[in-house]
């Protein structure tokens with residue numbers, strides 16, 4: 199895998215209990231609706247059907263997070279959520295998290311990673327498309343709790 203220097207400095211690891219405060223704070227600062235609660239994060243940390251990832255770099259131990267869901271009997275994984283700290287954006291954190299989410303999905307024998315994204319979330323859409331995600335199917339109307347619509351994207355994993 200070829201990594202840009204910016205991405206190479208970012209490491210991605212599995213989230214631990216000690217990340218809970220950072221996970222909840224970033225979630226609350228980032229999303230106005232469809233927020234993952236502390237209890238949900240806690241459950242996902244231990245769950246076989248979820249993988250919570252955390253990006254760090256040098257001495258900054260928490261720069262962002264992504265969550266991948268798996269379903270028994272399905273080879274399609276779902277990137278449920280991704281966020282980087284506002285001050286860390288545009289430096290490769292999101293890219294590293296998506297690459298790690300893909301690697302995790304491959305380890306779980308999934309051949310596809312899919313996701314939903316708000317139709318007006320242009321920065322996320324640009325990032326997904328740059329990384330090879332393709333838009334699938336019709337817009338999902340009122341997909342989010344606040345009534346916003348979603349595009350579906352997916353990428354076939356080699």
Ligand SMILES: CC(C)(COP(=O)(O)OP(=O)(O)OC[C@H]1O[C@@H](n2cnc3c(N)ncnc32)[C@H](O)[C@@H]1OP(=O)(O)O)[C@@H](O)C(=O)NCCC(=O)NCCS
Nearest residue numbers: 204279280281282287288289290291292293322324325328
């Ligand atoms: C979407 C999101 C996760 C992207 O995270 P990020 O850390 O900014 O992602 P990256 O830095 O890897 O990529 C962002 C852009 O910076 C560019 N970039 C990466 N490293 C760079 C560097 N060192 N110098 C300049 N640009 C760089 C990338 O090429 C990318 O450009 P593009 O948008 O034209 O593709 C972030 O904006 C975010 O948390 N948004 C709020 C939450 C959200 O909307 N989540 C998605 C829906 S669930």
